[in-house]
Amino acid sequence: SQTIHQWPATLVQPVGSPLSLECTVEGTSNPNLYWYRQAAGRGLQLLFYSVGIGQISSEVPQNLSASRPQDRQFILSSKKLLLSDSGFYLCAWSVLGGTDTQYFGPGTRLTVL
């Protein structure tokens, strides 16, 4: 069966510090991968998605970037965090060419102080 991992689970970082969140998927090959953010009191905002290694599409211009160095690894980064980057970050995967159903990881709670 497929599983998706995210780490860390929680993170407290000062403003201006760098960020690296990692997501890995097991049990499937060539998945579509996604990064979402859920800010307090808001829905799920798609940040990035990837249909293959090195292929990243950005949905919202912001202080973040994403990379996919391996087929089942998706990384969310920032060089300098802003207060507004605080939120709950979720990684998700779906089957390439499938029904578009996405399966989410456990999430990372990021607090920028």
Added chain:
Amino acid sequence: DQQVKQNSPSLSVQEGRISILNCDYTNSMFDYFLWYKKYPAEGPTFLISISSIKDKNEDGRFTVFLNKSAKHLSLHIVPSQPGDSAVYFCAASADTDKLIFGTGTRLQVFP
């Protein structure tokens, strides 16, 4: 422009009764619709989906209804249980590998 809307931010239902969560969309190209359930500090869990070629899909206590002419879908939970208390998100896709999510409805099921 919010293409998927959940106009009720919260809903309170007594245990054993029916919970009805609503979702409206504006994009007529959407052809696949999903409902997710989310507990605090956890990732959303896929609940049920429906293709635009159908108007109803049922899975146990959960039924999703799709009204394409009204661009409206709903999730019925019968009977509601306290463990159903969570935030429910509807989502839609237009065959682009991307989902557009609503802002969620918080369901509280009380005894």
